[in-house]
Amino acid sequence: MPLRFKCHSLLYTLCLWLLFFLVKPTAALAQEVQAAVLFHDLKVLAADTMQGRKTGTEGNRQARAYLIRRLKEIGLNGFRPDYTHPFTQGQVQGSNVIAYVKGQSERYIVVSAHYDHLGVKDGQIYNGADDNASGVAAALQLATLIKQQQSPRYSWLFVFLDAEEAGLLGAWAFVSQPPVPLKNIVLNLNFDMLSRSQKKELYVCGTAHYPKLRPLVKRCVPPVGLRVIFGHDTAHLGMQDWTAASDHYAFHKKGIPFLYFGVEDHPDYHRPTDDYENIDKDFYLKVVQYLAQLALLIDREL
Ligand SMILES: [Zn+2]
Incomplete structure (x- = not known):
């Protein structure tokens, strides 16, 4: 026996x-990024059919419809049945798209990426593959990943902002009429231009304002071949201070800590040549893999 x-x-x-x-x-x-889905999302959003996704245009509406379809596919809920949060800022009418994953607490982390771009000018379509189909497709990957977690510690909002190019209007609308109390938002992770860098460098901007975030970010080791650099967030840099350069600024102005991820300007920045064909797939995938690991680390340790 x-x-x-x-x-x-x-x-x-x-x-x-x-x-x-x-x-x-x-x-x-x-924890894995779905590379094929990532590239497909970017390609669809940056296709000529979306006509440069300018706020108020049919192309912008199509991009929004695609986002909503994807969020449903991933299985995220919205605060409204169609996920849209329309707003008017001055002359501009736009619509943010917001979905969430409920976690263990009522404290929220907001992942943001603007889906609008410059539209058509002089007959040329500004497809905005890097700016900012890349950030949107990355945010969809993070939404997928967070949804797959058994029970995230934080609740996560995935916010696809409109009218960034017109002056961060979607972001101002979000913070002025937030779907959850602003005091419950502990962090904004903003993605804007992630998919190419000759020097293979991704910047993380924000820790000069919120130094407590720095040790946590430092613990996330990027994949080989990707350099993640702190910077572009101190006033003495002038135009190279990116504190006000994208939607994270609206969160910052409300006292919400932010981390903005993006690359330096490139030759196709705000040109009709910012196309899917010109992104660096290897670099972009590594960036999104890095952001995915960082998001899980933040959920566990923040
Ligand atoms: Zn942008």
């Missing part, structure tokens, strides 16, 4: 180990 018990116990241990190895790859899979 004692021997039999021993065998039994050995078998039990073996089973546990087997289970561990069987389950482990599944767990790892839940």
Whole structure:
């Protein structure tokens, strides 16, 4: 009997180990970026059919419809049945798209990316593949990843902002009429231009204002071949201070800590040549893999 018990116990241990190895790859899979989906989302949003996604145009509406379809596919809920939050700022009428994943607490992390771009000028379509289909497709990947987690510690908002190019109007609208109390928002992660860098450099901007975030960001090791650099967030840099350069600024002005991720300007920046063909897929995938790991780290440790 004692021997039999021993065998039994050995078998039990073996089973546990087997289970561990069987389950482990599944767990790892839940942290993986779906590269093909990532590129597809970017390609669709930056296609000529979207006509440069300028606020108030049919192309912009189509981009919004695509986003809503994707959010439904991923399984996220919205505060409204169609996920849209229309706004008027001055002469401009736009619409943000907002979805969420409910976590263990009522404290929120907001992932933001603007989906509008410059539209058509002089017959040329400004597709805005890098600016900012890249940020939007990345945010969709993070939405997928956070949704796959058993029980995230924070609740997560995924906010696709309109009218950034007209002066961060969607972001101002969001913070003036937030779907959750602003005091419950602990962090904004803003993505704007992620998909190309000759020097293979991604900047993280914001820790000069919120130094407490720095050690946490530093703990996330980027994939080989990607350099993540702190910077572009101090006033003495003048135009190279990116504190007010994208939607995170509206959060910052409300006292909400932010981390903005983006690349330096490139030759196709705000030109009709900012096309899908000109993104750097290898670089972009590494950036999104890095952001995915960082998001999970933030959820666990912030
Ligand atoms: Zn942009």
